Amino acid sequence: MSTVVNVKNLLDPELRPVLGAFELPAVDAAGVAAMRSASFASPDLSDAVVRTEHQVPGDPPVAVRVHRAKEAVGLLPAIVTIHGGGYVIGSYDMDSPLLDRWCPGLRVVGVSVEYRLAPETPYPGPLDDCYAALRWTYDNAAELGIDKDRLGVYGLSAGGGLAAALALLARDRGEVPLAFVLLDCPMLDDRQQTPSIGSEGLYVWGQASNEFGWRSYLGDLYGSDEIPPYAAAAREAELAGLPPTCVIVGAIDGFRDEDIDYAQRLNQAGVPCELHVIAGLPHAYLLVPAAAAVQLAMHNMDDWLARQLARLTSS
Amino acid sequence: MTVGIVTGAGRGMGAACAARLADMVDVLVLVDRDEVLLATQADMLASAGHRAQLEPFVLDVKDEGGVTRLAARVAELGPLRAVAHAAGLSPTMADWREILTVNLVGTARLVQACHVLAVPETAVVCFASVAALLALDQGHLPADVVLDDPLADGFLEKIREAVGPEIEDTGMAYTWSKRGVHRLVRREAVRFGQVGARICSVTPGMIDTPMGRQEAEARDTSAMLVDMSPIHREGLPDEVAAGATFLLSDEASFISGIDLPVDGGLVAAIQGGGGVLP
Numbered sequence: 001m002s003t004v005v006n007v008k009n010l011l012d013p014e015l016r017p018v019l020g021a022f023e024l025p026a027v028d029a030a031g032v033a034a035m036r037s038a039s040f041a042s043p044d045l046s047d048a049v050v051r052t053e054h055q056v057p058g059d060p061p062v063a064v065r066v067h068r069a070k071e072a073v074g075l076l077p078a079i080v081t082i083h084g085g086g087y088v089i090g091s092y093d094m095d096s097p098l099l100d101r102w103c104p105g106l107r108v109v110g111v112s113v114e115y116r117l118a119p120e121t122p123y124p125g126p127l128d129d130c131y132a133a134l135r136w137t138y139d140n141a142a143e144l145g146i147d148k149d150r151l152g153v154y155g156l157s158a159g160g161g162l163a164a165a166l167a168l169l170a171r172d173r174g175e176v177p178l179a180f181v182l183l184d185c186p187m188l189d190d191r192q193q194t195p196s197i198g199s200e201g202l203y204v205w206g207q208a209s210n211e212f213g214w215r216s217y218l219g220d221l222y223g224s225d226e227i228p229p230y231a232a233a234a235r236e237a238e239l240a241g242l243p244p245t246c247v248i249v250g251a252i253d254g255f256r257d258e259d260i261d262y263a264q265r266l267n268q269a270g271v272p273c274e275l276h277v278i279a280g281l282p283h284a285y286l287l288v289p290a291a292a293a294v295q296l297a298m299h300n301m302d303d304w305l306a307r308q309l310a311r312l313t314s315s
Numbered sequence: 316m317t318v319g320i321v322t323g324a325g326r327g328m329g330a331a332c333a334a335r336l337a338d339m340v341d342v343l344v345l346v347d348r349d350e351v352l353l354a355t356q357a358d359m360l361a362s363a364g365h366r367a368q369l370e371p372f373v374l375d376v377k378d379e380g381g382v383t384r385l386a387a388r389v390a391e392l393g394p395l396r397a398v399a400h401a402a403g404l405s406p407t408m409a410d411w412r413e414i415l416t417v418n419l420v421g422t423a424r425l426v427q428a429c430h431v432l433a434v435p436e437t438a439v440v441c442f443a444s445v446a447a448l449l450a451l452d453q454g455h456l457p458a459d460v461v462l463d464d465p466l467a468d469g470f471l472e473k474i475r476e477a478v479g480p481e482i483e484d485t486g487m488a489y490t491w492s493k494r495g496v497h498r499l500v501r502r503e504a505v506r507f508g509q510v511g512a513r514i515c516s517v518t519p520g521m522i523d524t525p526m527g528r529q530e531a532e533a534r535d536t537s538a539m540l541v542d543m544s545p546i547h548r549e550g551l552p553d554e555v556a557a558g559a560t561f562l563l564s565d566e567a568s569f570i571s572g573i574d575l576p577v578d579g580g581l582v583a584a585i586q587g588g589g590g591v592l593p
Contacts, residue, residue, distance in 0.1 A: 068431075071506055071509075072430065072506075072509070073430045073431075073433045073506045073507055073509045073510050073512065074430075074431075074433045074434065074509060074510035074512070075431075075434070075510075140390075142390035142391070142432075143386065143387045143390035143391075143431070144431060145430065145431025145432070146431075
C-alpha cells in the first residue's frame, strides 16, 4: 500500500482563496437537512435560453426542465443532465448555468432531471427517475425538437455515478440508444478503497461525506457484496458496448482513482474513452469557475462534446 | 408523410387555403376556434376528394396550452411541410387587448411552436393586412422595439405605453398587430433559415370575406379603398390563397422573409400613384 498523501498543499493556488479559506463541513444527516433548505437556483440566467418545466408521467412523476436556445430552430442533439450532491442533496437548478453555456454554444437541447434523493429514496429510486427522464426525452423527441439519434447524458459527481449507471441500464435494456456519456468527477465506487479516497485533507468531499452518501444511497445494501452494478457502476465487469465516454477529474479529488480506473477499463473494453486528469483540482472545482485550471477542464468538456456532435452529424 | 396546418380554416381565406393545401400535403390539420364551422368545412373538403387526410383541431390561437398541444400532435403525425396561419381578429370582432393577443401574441406563439418542428422542407405563411402598410408606412421607434418582443411579460401594457392610448382604438390595435406580424416574419426568417426552412407573410387587400363584409359595414373607408384599387373590385379569398400557396410551394424555394401583398395594386396606388392616405 502506498503512503497516504495529504493533498492540502497540492490545491491549485487560484482555488485557494475560495476553497482554502474555510473547511466545508462533512455531509451528514444534520448537514443534509441544512443544505436542502438552501436554494440552488442561480440568480442570473441567460435570456437567450428558454426553460420549460415538464412532468414525466410515472409513480411518482419526475420533474424535468427542458432548456433550449431561443434562436434555435429544428431538431437538435440533446443532453440529459444529472446534478451532483452525493446522492443526498442538490437540485436540477444546479444545471441551469451549465446549460446556459451549452444550449446556445453547442446548439443542443438540455434536459435536467429533478431525481429523488437518498436517504429517503435509496437505490434504485433515483436511477429509476433518471431512466424515466431519459426514456421520456427519447419518446417525445420530435415534440421537443430533439434528434433522437444524437442523445447523450452528462453527470457531475453523484450525477456522474447515476449517468454511468444510466448508460449501463440503457445498454442492457436496449430501449434508448445513447450516443455519448460525459462524466465530470463521477462518484462510481461504493467500496472506498482507493489511495485517492484515502488521501488526507480532501477538499469539499472527504471520506466521511463519501461514506454517508453511499450509505444513504445503498440503504440496506451498504457494505454487502450484493451491490448491483447499476447502483455503483465501478462494480460492472463488462463495459463493452457502452457509448463513447469522456471522464474528467481533478488530481486531488478523492474520486480520482476510481474515475481513472473506470476510463481505463472502458478503453480496455473497446469503448472510445477520453480521460482528463487535471493537477491541482479538487472535487467540485466548478465552485471556482474563473481559475485557469478550471477553465481548462470546462474547455475540455465543451471541446469533447463538440467533437461528439460533429461525429454524429457527419455519420 | 407530410403535414400541413391551416389556422382560421373554418371560413374565408383560411378555408380557401385549406382547399389548396389539401392537395399539397398528406395530412392537413384544420384549426379553428369555431367547432361547428370547422366540422362543416372539414366535411366539405372531405367530400371534394383531396389528397390529404383531414384532421380538425379546435383551438383558439390565444390559448397557449392549445398551441403546445397542436405542436405535439403535429410532431406525432410527421414532418411539418406547410403552415398557413390565417386566423385573426378584425377591428369589430374584439377589444384592443384581444386583437393584439390573438393577431400578434398568438402568431408569435404559433411560430415559436414551429421552431422545434422545422425541417428543411418547412414553409410558413402568416397573414398580415394592408392596413399596416397604409397607416404605418414609416419607422416607429421606440414602439417597434416593444412590438418586436410580443412574448415579453406585460406586452400589452408596454405597447400601450409606447404607442399611446390611441392603441385602445380597435382599428389601431389591429393595424399595430399586423405591423407586428410583418416584422416578426422578417426576424423569424433568420431563425428558420438555420435549417433551410422558410417563412413569409401575405398582405391581403380588400377581400370579399365574411370578416371583410363585417368591417365594411362598420367603416366607410372600405368602399373607398376598393374604389382606389387599380383593379376596381374586391379580391376573392382564393386569390389570396393562391398567393399564400405559392409562397408555401417548392416554386418559392428561395423566397423567405418577404411580404407578398395580394391587394389588387392598392398599396401601389396609394403610396406610389399619388393617392392620399385614408
